[in-house]
Ligand SMILES: [Fe+2]
């Protein structure tokens with residue numbers, strides 16, 4: 001039973017705008033049905049991209065003349081492959097960072113610390129999966145000038161980890177004024193968004209293709225990545 005039926009029939013080029021504004025409101029646990037009188041792939045891919053892949057859709061009824069789709073938040077369905085898992089993890093890391101940033105901007109440094117530490121932990125695991133698990137296995141061609149997507153990714157990881165470590169150091173010293181850390185936050189925020197965007201556009205399509213060519217390795221890799229990303233935090237140090 002759908003929570004909402006979005007009937008886009010007869011809307012022609014307005015279908016896209018209506019779909020975007022309605023599906024933006026989709027909440028976790030809900031299923032929206034979308035009815036269309038045109039082939040859905042182009043429209044839904046465009047809307048998904050605008051919503052940073054936060055939605056998942058599948059065909060319930062195939063047209064013509066009528067296509068019916070079920071649309072859910074992506075976190076409500078299991079990841080379909082490794083790239084899907086990593087894109088979701090980008091969103092998770094972004095949310096943690098944004099929440100820490102928001103609290104810093106509001107002057108709530110104490111409140112920002114747990115989100116910031118969860119971001120650091122998530123970022124390190126994510127980079128470990130990309131650098132240590134995927135890069136050696138897929139072994140994509142690299143160019144000597146270092147301008148290939150893999151080399152760019154590895155360089156950007158070093159930069160973001162370094163900036164994050166500087167900020168971590170500030171927190172461990174005990175920050176008492178938001179202005180002392182705000183510039184670091186701004187720097188990382190920009191670098192992270194650009195990096196994830198570049199990865200999703202320039203590198204993940206290559207990874208998807210390589211993984212489709214070796215389904216057994218892909219399934220094993222997905223499982224190992226899932227374990228690495230979700231393993232419980234190491235026990236805190238005790239003295
Ligand atoms: Fe990355």
Ligand SMILES: [Fe+2]
Pocket residue numbers: 086090126130196199
């Ligand atoms: Fe990534």
